Amino acid sequence: MSRKKKTGGWRRFQGEDFFLKKAQGRGLVSRAYFKLQELDAKFDLVKPRQGILELGAAPGGWVRYIEDKLSGHQNLYIAVDPSPFKSSGLAKVIRGKSNEPRVSEEIERILGSKKLDLVLSDMAPNISGVRIVDDSASRELAEDALNTAFKYLAPGGKMVAKLFQGSEAQSFTAVTKECFLKTVLFKPSASRSESREIFVVADGFKAGR
Ligand SMILES: C[S@@+](CC[C@H](N)C(=O)[O-])C[C@H]1O[C@@H](n2cnc3c(N)ncnc32)[C@H](O)[C@@H]1O
Numbered sequence: 001m002s003r004k005k006k007t008g009g010w011r012r013f014q015g016e017d018f019f020l021k022k023a024q025g026r027g028l029v030s031r032a033y034f035k036l037q038e039l040d041a042k043f044d045l046v047k048p049r050q051g052i053l054e055l056g057a058a059p060g061g062w063v064r065y066i067e068d069k070l071s072g073h074q075n076l077y078i079a080v081d082p083s084p085f086k087s088s089g090l091a092k093v094i095r096g097k098s099n100e101p102r103v104s105e106e107i108e109r110i111l112g113s114k115k116l117d118l119v120l121s122d123m124a125p126n127i128s129g130v131r132i133v134d135d136s137a138s139r140e141l142a143e144d145a146l147n148t149a150f151k152y153l154a155p156g157g158k159m160v161a162k163l164f165q166g167s168e169a170q171s172f173t174a175v176t177k178e179c180f181l182k183t184v185l186f187k188p189s190a191s192r193s194e195s196r197e198i199f200v201v202a203d204g205f206k207a208g209r
Pocket of ligand 1: 029030032033055056057058059060061062063080081082083096097098099122123124125141144
């Protein structure tokens with residue numbers, strides 16, 4: 001192994017070990033908590049008295065971050081996933097998939113006439129190992145998040161959607177640039193360096209377009 005490779009590997013190991021240890025030390029389910037913490041610090045996402053919808057909430061790292069931050073405040077927070085996850089009770093939990101009609105019906109029942117300020121998606125497909133298949137599945141989930149934003153986001157609202165880096169991410173951001181005032185691609189340092197995940201952060205929803 002070359003010296004360069006060794007150094008890179010060591011750095012990566014140190015970085016991962018840091019977030020893993022930090023998560024374990026705080027009794028967190030995974031490093032995911034720190035990804036949202038970093039996204040929030042950079043893009044000012046999670047705020048009291050706002051309407052938040054999270055897609056792909058299990059096993060609950062982001063739920064824990066949002067509930068920690070919003071504890072004691074009045075918030076409308078809906079969290080969706082087909083798999084189970086823990087909540088302190090602040091989140092209105094919906095078990096199901098983002099594209100299921102009964103999930104939309106439940107979201108509409110909870111929202112009534114209200115609109116959301118933030119749509120978050122950390123949804124990820126089951127990985128097949130075939131890059132083109134996985135990229136397209138991840139793009140589909142990001143499209144689901146965008147469709148959800150179209151239905152429920154208030155003008156000026158924000159959306160964060162995860163997908164895999166590559167041409168799908170580029171073409172997806174071309175779409176979000178049309179529908180939002182600003183779009184940024186961001187990879188938090190808590191995200192594993194070998195993971196191709198990246199977050200599209202879109203701000204300033206142009207409703208009605
Ligand atoms: C990386 S995990 C999310 C981690 C979570 N943000 C956390 O902090 O613990 C991806 C999740 O996406 C969920 N998922 C995949 N497809 C989905 C869909 N169509 N609707 C809702 N959730 C979905 C999976 O069940 C899985 O729990």
